[in-house]
Amino acid sequence: MRTPHALPSAACAVLIVMSGCATKEHSSRPGAATPAPLQKCTELATAFGFANARITGATLEPAGRLVNAGQPVGEHCRVTGRMNERTSPVDGQAYAIGFEMRLPTNWSGRFLYQGNGGTDGVVVAADGGNSLGSGGLLRNALQMGFAVISSDAGHSSAQNPLFGLDPQARRDYGHNAIGTLTPMAKALIRSAYGKGPDRSYIGGTSNGGRQALVAATLYPDAFDGVLAQSPGIHLPRASVANLSNVKRWDTVVTTREVNGQPDYESALPPAERELVARAVLARCDALDGLSDGLVNDVEACRTAFDPARDLPTCTGERDGRCLSAAQKIVLAAVHGPARNGAGEIIYSGFPFDPGIRHPGWAEWKFRSSLRTARNPVSVGFIFSSPPVADLAMATDTRKSAAFALAFDIDRDGSKIFTTSGVYTDKALDFMGTLEAPEFDRLRGRGGKVLVFHGTADPIFSSDHTQAWYRALDAHQQGRAAEFARLFLVPGQGHSRGGPATEQYDGLAALVDWVENGRAPERIVASARGAGNPGGANTDVPADWSPTRTRPLCPYPQLARYTAGDTESAASFACRR
Template sequence: MKAPHAPRFRYATSQRLRLTIPALLALAAAEPTLAASCAELNGAQIPAAAIALPTSGAKVTAATLAPGGGSAPQTFGPYCDLSVEIAPIDRSAPNIRMRIVLPEQWNSKAMMYGGGGYNGTVPNVAGNVPAGPVDQPTPLGRGYAVFASDSGHVANPLNPGDFAWNEEALANYGHDALKKTRDTAMYLIEQRYGQPPVHSYFAGGSTGGREALAVVQQWPTDFHGAIVLYPAYNAAALDLQFGRITRALAALGAYPSLEKRSALLEASMQACDGLDGVRDRVISNQAACNAQFDPATAKLNGRPLRCPDGADTGSNCLSDAQISALKVFDTPIRFSQPLASGERGYPGFNTWGTDLGRPGEGLQAIVNRLGLNTLQPDYPMPVHGTGFAEGAPYHSGFWDEWVRYFVTRNPAFNSLTLDPANLGPWQARVDALSLRQDVNQTDLSAFVANGGKILMAHGTSDQLVSTRATADYYRRVQQDMGVGQTRRFMRYYEIPGYAHAASTVFNAAWDSLSALENWVELGIAPKRQVVTDTVAVPGRTRPLCEYPGWPKYKRRGDVNDASSFVCVKSHQGRH
């Protein structure tokens, strides 16, 4: 795909490549070498041979030298902003749209961002890593070349799963687009600066967290480190759990209103908040709460949370049908036969103490959409507004899209009729999807041999990706590679009160990138990591505890200061 008058570029191999890493970083920051100007990159062709997976090559469709911007301390200098399209093999498949920003003052590093949900939009490459702190520069502000893609399709707001009609688009979403995007970015970085990055990192949450683990597992020498938040790593298994929960909530009288969910959260707080040594509206000893809280016997302000005789008689109590549905949320699904990926089921969620939705605006409205939303699941799946996230629970819309476009490829199919635990005639199709969507390899030795490090974190109040699933993956890695070896390259933290990307209980901010840089580049392992709340009590801090630890109050000191807590371990109940 060579266009006429395409600019010629040189691969620079110079004395700079033979410098030590610290000297190279210092030189790059002080005197960036620009092998090609931003304008010269406009219209540039990236040959298919430069991309390891099959494509028809790529092309820079726009190149703009942008001025610096941002607000202190998250300012950034001038950068070259490139829009790129990677052409498919199948002409009916969509292009992969990507964006890469190349700062004038380059630090010789690269950062790739993952997506979210069904993808379909290019993430903000000038923004921060997931749960990044507002008092530290973004990767672009630090001098990183930053890039991301839409994973190979443009999202349809009403039906974000409909791209799966096309096999190449589906494969790109599975994980192929990650490699294609990365290789294209590396080509352009070399053209711009005359050399490849010294260090490359990946950061993502949810689907982006799955993508972070995908690149670590599939292409272990491409990245030196990964920031992995609330990863939907076993996505096919998760989709099936979504279906189980959706079917339970769709039962007659089973869907709890916002007011009822608010009552459940308050009852959970009254029962479990003090289990960590202090009543601060954050349940830190989640395992103990899971073990002892039962909505059927719980109290709210001294009165039973269960409605009298189990009937639906008020907004401050739960009926038996609602309690039954919520207990489905709390418990695992077990498949009648293992998926081809090896997954045998999917755990329940930390339902008790999680904000599943309550009356409110602003951030609360976002939390509501990611929780149980405002409409009961039904056929067709109810929506209002402009997208499937407006109406039925987010996970119900996700399940419905997956069944209609990924599994059956029948837009009229009633997803409530498919039994996620007993797939019957759909078993083979779901098996095939699991091989594309589940990234559950636990032998990460090739990544470790390349010096790779992983920082993984998950909020205990996540309502879309189960914290228990992430803990299970971490334990699998420990079992496969050994506890000691795992700790040499990986950390897993659980953040009490943090939900799926946003929380009104404890909205976490963590300087994970500095911790990862120090570990990879300087050999300084993470110690005494701290997470900061940005919403409920802005500025309060808690220690990040290595799993299975949780922060217990010392019974003295400022309850809003991390130094007043100590990390303890507990194996009580379900994690």
């Protein structure tokens, strides 16, 4: 039974209601996929038929038309189309689930559903690239021979965020686009290659990571492997938590407006975030056995670093070398759990990490709540039942900023837990409850799950993901690692970036686990320094080797220095 406002007890990892324990063992591994050549492409425009689907184009794309990490992507067939075209009885808008599929001439026998980011509305290139997270992937899924589909999740960019007025568009965005498109995509693959996919995967980052985990619970028979990067687990709760902190930031801003827009970044500008980063490193960097600019031991850092004690307090004007007493109180509060008026936890807190210096941290903490209006309009129009009545807030950032500043976690935040009128689904129902027992069916049929999360993620907390995993492990009687593993990425911001080794190939690791039975004991990640073929990460510190590597370790293990080259993953072991 779910609690409407509060999260469950700390014994259940402050996240998931646990009901019973898993008893079903996973079946034998599915086995490897087998390749097949492309048999049809342009003919698919007229020869392929599927209920409620309309193909709008099918063209053979030559090798090199797409390029990734400086390498040409091979010849492939690009198919575009739309499903479930309709006119909403609620807002009168025309809706459809737009999609693109790319089918490689030299197919591996594998299918990938590519998750969507943000509030969707755009059909991005179906190449299984950066949408799968990790910085600057050197090989995308299309280069690996996957047949890939991407979609707009049921609405256009012009309909963002007001698609939330239509209940079915909410469901399509939350999960139904996956359930609708996947059978069609597999049928299209069969028509193009003469056989269906041997192995099917789903992956994405941010909202796409949430989509992947939701698919594991709602469509477990459709996928063999699930890859979730920086997942928005309980995404509506995360958005409410971020909005609930706007009033706190407002108490310590120094500049009210820049170019007519609120300037909440003045509450903690770059120089002060750099000060915090250095203080965290001073207390926590060496806890894993080496001072190297990374905090691997997140758990030990919780007690080792105290902002009230370890940050200098200003005695006069703020000058970037200290924080005011009020700032330190706010900093601790926004890193703590978001609670409602009754003291119940709505969303987990965030670990202190030197990645706070990353520009993306400010983007999510400040600008997404105000200047870009991402959080106010998502909560107001997509997750609340009923939606906010003032539709002008969708385009007027002054109104969305005012909504954020006036946001009340009880009055406004409670609307993500309710239904009303035609809005018969609560936000967490159409966006995914992700309770531990819901993963039993995927495990039972031999499916595998890999989750990656940066510890400097400012919008979706890695603490929240850790708590989700602990609840899953408790439900699985301490055996969750047999089918699901979580890898934390120290220093990484939201999806990529930050002072981190954040270039890694999670998809290849997942395929190896699903098809060859080799569970990943460690995954080597690289820094994207100058000259990296996938693109340089400007957040990599100057005193790191541009080719630094580190092992990412399955939670709760962490990378501990043993001996040898301090820039090499070979010098680290994954241990508790």
